[in-house]
């Protein structure tokens with residue numbers, strides 16, 4: 001068990017043993033989860049000794065950088081929901097944790113924020129640097145599962161972490177570290193895959209119960225060929241909220257987002273699916 005402010009850093013070996021690894025799995029389109037044919041993958045081809053996020057995004061960082069700014073799942077669903085929770089940022093110090101190719105970092109700097117950003121995937125860091133050139137954005141390579149030791153304590157007003165925490169097995173140390181770098185009263189906004197959605201989907205559930213943290217892999221079909229093999233963690237909702245509150249964050253608002261109305265015209269099937277049940281959960285918490 002991880003307790004206290006001292007980070008009990010977990011080795012990758014421990015992390016891999018700690019979660020149930022599910023497989024073989026099927027092709028998944030990140031945008032339209034059930035529309036692509038099955039492509040079975042043997043567990044031998046997974047990457048248990050690599051950080052799942054880095055191994056996954058190294059395969060298609062360029063394609064993500066090109067498509068995520070306009071992809072309906074991001075542009076007309078997750079990003080507007082996350083931005084609505086973040087509010088105005090002009091004049092604030094903002095940390096973009098798991099920044100990917102810097103889409104949000106550039107947007108926030110354009111609105112007058114001073115941005116610190118980091119990502120674990122070297123290709124993403126390079127793409128973020130290119131996108132944010134000339135803007136007030138400092139970009140580092142860093143791991144959400146390790147101490148953010150290049151960041152001073154009490155140095156940021158807002159932390160945004162969009163769609164990156166799914167790749168971290170143990171959230172408690174990460175939320176504690178976010179607490180350390182945040183100023184009193186700071187806001188943390190994050191989005192993640194909705195735990196119930198991933199459990200209802202038999203491909204991501206495997207043979208596990210809802211209550212087990214599960215490491216699973218899927219071929220994502222929504223970013224072109226070759227389909228990247230993406231591994232992530234699914235965990236119970238209570239584990240997310242309890243880790244957050246125990247780290248000193250008070251939950252302020254929870255969104256199970258609805259798609260933007262414009263999605264109906266560009267991607268009617270996805271709109272219909274997301275209007276029935278959420279794919280993501282977005283949370284705003286205040287540093288106590």
Ligand SMILES: C[S@@+](CC[C@H](N)C(=O)[O-])C[C@H]1O[C@@H](n2cnc3c(N)ncnc32)[C@H](O)[C@@H]1O
Pocket residue numbers: 051052053054057068097098099100101103104118119120121124142143144145161162163164167168
């Ligand atoms: C779905 S992308 C989201 C990127 C960006 N936040 C956005 O909304 O466009 C997930 C990102 O999380 C990053 N990531 C995965 N595991 C990470 C970790 N342990 N530490 C930091 N970043 C991580 C990946 O490299 C990838 O860039």
